[in-house]
Amino acid sequence: MNRMNHPHHHVVIGIIATVLVLALAGGLAIAYVTHSGNGTDDAATADGTAAIDDATSASGFPTITLGNTVVAPQEYVTALKTQRAAALNHFKQQYGVSLSSAGWTGDYDGEVPYRWLARQTVEALKKRHAAYLIGVKQGLVDDDSYAAIVQRMNNVKRNNASAKAHGNIVYGRTTFDIDSYISYETSALKNSYTGDESNPGMSLTDEEVQAYYDAHDWTVEGVDGKAPLDQVLGNVKAQMRSERYDALVQTKADAIKANVPWKQLYQFTLQQVEKR
Secondary structure, three states: OOHHHOOOOEEEOOHHHHHHHHHHHHHHHHHHHOOOOOOOOHHHHOOOHHHHHHHHHHOOOOOOEEOOEEOOHHHHHHHHHHHHHHHHHHHHHHHOOOHHHHOOOOOEOOEOHHHHHHHHHHHHHHHHHHHHHHHHHOOOOOOOOHHHHHHHHHHHHHHHHHHHHOOOOOOOOOOOOHHHHHHHHHHHHHHHHHOOOOOOOOOOOHHHHHHHHHOOEEEOOOOOOOOOHHHHHHHHHHHHHHHHHHHHHHHHHHHOOEEOOHHHHHHHHHHHHHOO
């Protein structure tokens, strides 16, 4: 979404640049490390992924494809857990309903919570895979499948453990669960893409930068009023590229053809939420 079509926003400068630099440094480290390893990593089963997949498949998980990629059962389950909070918040704010007490099967103006959750989870997975597919095209990762993500995570874990065992310094996070690794890796992909002006959408003209600066409020500690452009130029460009990247990912996600047996997925989703 182009923020220039909205009222002025107040942007506080200070931590933004520092966080971006640190994330970029950590992200690039992962982007390089993820190419290590050859073939199937035995450690990929250390998280119990294969066993969980079998269990969830036996419970009725249908075959879902996003473009050419098959969604793994455990991938859906972990994404479902993440989106559960969004569902609780949505129905609380929109209808004043606490799903924790009301349950997931009510009908609220045509919205059924467990079905809303299933669709929200699929949309989140489309967006995630879109980001990974952009990374594949850029040569940052080799594969967008869940199995490949788990393998890369375990490669990083193993390499970090080996480095620490040999007394080497390991920068950034050294241990991950799958959720934190996906968050870290997708942030790394974003930072790698936005950090290269030659990538599509990342080249900014002076006129575009000036217009974006004019449309927002920018503050710097110790400066009264709106900070001059020359003092926040890096932050302005970083935010513009971040928003352009997000829009690029969304466009890619929207173009992904999802083959979803919704009836079976709804039933599977209901089983999952009723377990908790």
